[in-house]
Amino acid sequence: MARFVLRRCGLVLPSLLGLLIITFLLIHAVPSDPAAAMAGDAATPEQIARIRAQYGLDQPMWRQFLVYIAKVVQLDFGESAFSHRPVALDIFQRLPATLELTFCSLVLSIGLGVPLGVVSALKHNAWPDYLLRIFSVMGIAVAAFWFAIMLQLLFAMNLAWLPLRGDLSSTMTRPPAITHFLVLDAVLAGRWDVFGDALRHLVLPSITLGLGGLATIVRFTRAGVLDTLQQDFVFYERAMGYRRMRLIWVFILRNSVTATVTQIGLLFGGLIAGAVVVESIFDWPGIGSYTVNAILTGDKQVMLAVTLLVGAIYAGVNILVDVVHGMLDPRLMDRA
């Protein structure tokens, strides 16, 4: 197992380096001047030239790249051209908010998607199956921003059950940021009022972000279960007299979720990317809204760092997916 994981990790490093090179080249192909951005609206050409020299932006691109690589290995992602704050610090403070949101969305997608997929397969071509198939198509097709506004109108405006935006009510004082995960920090500080309020704020963005994943998991689980139901071992185990629930939720499901697990891995990356839209609509203080701001302002250091981060998360999750695959089907690990 350890060798398997190490080999997978070894493959990740060149992938990330390739990602970094491509992103660096693409971002530097855009004809904007970070020095001008850093100097601000009222800057004189002399101010801009001084900043260009100070940050080595007047150096050839290959030298800038080498300097950047040397810094990245020390987890120094440079300074944001606009906030003038270390990018690593901004990411450190913001990533937990995105992970909280992504985690809740994923729990929602898996927690509902797998059982609903199983139900859909077991009720194949009956009305629950039709309903769930319609739901899954709609879930994948619906635009996140439209769905978010609908949720806001219904639950925040008409029913006033849930907050409209943000991660905490404006009248509440934040607990000390120990982990930067607001829910965890609230628990660590014993602030149960903040804990409850933060959970309420998580609901609407999590549902919005998780809808597409939920629909995907329903479809893949349904397909997997339908396929497994045709296998000989199911007839055999049925004949052996296993109880129906045990047969479905243990034997059949275990043999049906390989494709679903792969999808969950892909979904996680998709959720991080989807957070860009959802965080903007709900004013969620994570890296999604940070990325939107960086794109709109042309903040190259932030764009590079976020791309690399998302790449690393994607790679990490894929390794995890490979490990889970191996656990579900040890033959895969042997082959690898």
Add this chain to the structure above:
Amino acid sequence: MTSKLTRRQVGGLAAGALVAGALPPSARAADTTTLVSGFQLPQNLDPHQVYDVPMQAMMLNTYDNLYRYQDDPPVIEPWLAESHTVSDDGLTWEFKLRPGIKFHDGSAMTAEDVVYSFQRMLALALGPAGAFLKILKPENVTAPVPLTVRFKLETSYAPFFAAIPSVCIVNPRVVKAHEKDGDWGKTYVASNDAGSGPYKIVSEGYRPLEYLDMEIFDDHFLGWKHNPKPVRKIAGRPTKETSTRVLALVNGTLDWTDGNLPADQVDQINASKVAYVQKDVVMKTFVVRMNNKKAPFDNINVRKAFAHAFNYEGFIKEILAGYATRDPYPQPDTLWGIPKDVKGYDYDLAKAKEYLAKAVAEGAQIKRPIEIHVQSENEQSVQGAQLFQSDLAQIGLNVKVVGNIWSNLTSSTAKPETTPDMWVHWVSTYFVDPENWVGQMYDSQFHGTWKASSWYKNDEVDKLLRKARGLVKQEERAPLYEAATRQIMADCPDVWIYNSMQLQGINKRVKGRRFCTVGQGAEVRWVTLEG
């Protein structure tokens, strides 16, 4: 509050209608001590690193300045300083500080602190420094006697005084305690408080661009007698999406938005029981730049043809729903130094064709596609460009609208060859002086900056603007700016369209707001929240 949705409501939801007027009133318990503000936050909190409209809104509450603009129209008033003097040659300026001013940490403000603040601003050479770097050396800011700060300028520069409110006074004891490698405490002040203003930043209450909490500073030097029931806490909660902003306003979770509400939201908000839209004319001009160094805009008749081809009234009335005022001048028409007898250019396609014919006769090449760059994220700049494109097509000009972002555009204006053929932008009030508009837009010494991106050059105009800059008295400067503006308008380097009207959504419980174009009414010290 109903717990069931009617069929009609469900239909409304499905259609995506934002029926603000039908929505229930405030969904939160009334808290008359906390104002939830939707103003955009600056990129960081250091007023010496960033100087733009969001920073103005933040610094007016957290920091103080020697002088400050107040009210509408803006008047520059003594603030930390109680008075100032200037030498006849305009080179030496002295400001006398009020006694008894305290910073947020309780320490007393001295003239040396003011000196430090200006030296820090000059050393960082960012944000507000652009107005000072050429005329002020750090060693020439001194405190000759307690409570007096002296500035000795390199050359006489009248806008110096107009730019004084852009510089905040920081607490050197706080800044120096957090300096690293001689960085002037840059990293610390970017996220923390070092001010003396009426509100102080709450620790743990800041995440860049997302939220900023401030609480009242009871010991502010102006006291609170003018407002017996002030706001105790400001919760800065900028909203990124217009739909969220409007919903938050009408459900009472936002007390005021920033001043950039789209015109099409006005009726919906005014129909609600909770909020209304406040309209204020601000000094923020909208302009289409033309690259005078590039053909065909190196021909004056081409430029005049373009100026006559923009449908000014149509744009203002139809697209902006009338929420702007036609301004034919390069600077806000509410400012001094304007030749009011000059009419400017009107929308007249027949005249545009005449000028175009003249230009062609002079050899101007008008067949190539002309690019007009817009800020993609800003709908209004896109709409303005598209309207212009359709009118120019009617006189046979092929114009392509190109989406871009602000930083790319401002970077591209460093050289004439990289500056777009045309681009669209606003010029906000960095300081209230013609220098902020005509001075920096049309004096050729500013070539290479985004403000001077039309690459206009007229020696006579240069002379007039430089002379006006060197004089101190407004009555002597005004005729020079008028003469310069008259000549600039005759040369038609750009297409000047309108002066903005700020549209700000405000909860009806907010009382006592005072508006000033600098900071766009974000100063909270006057405000009371009704229960």
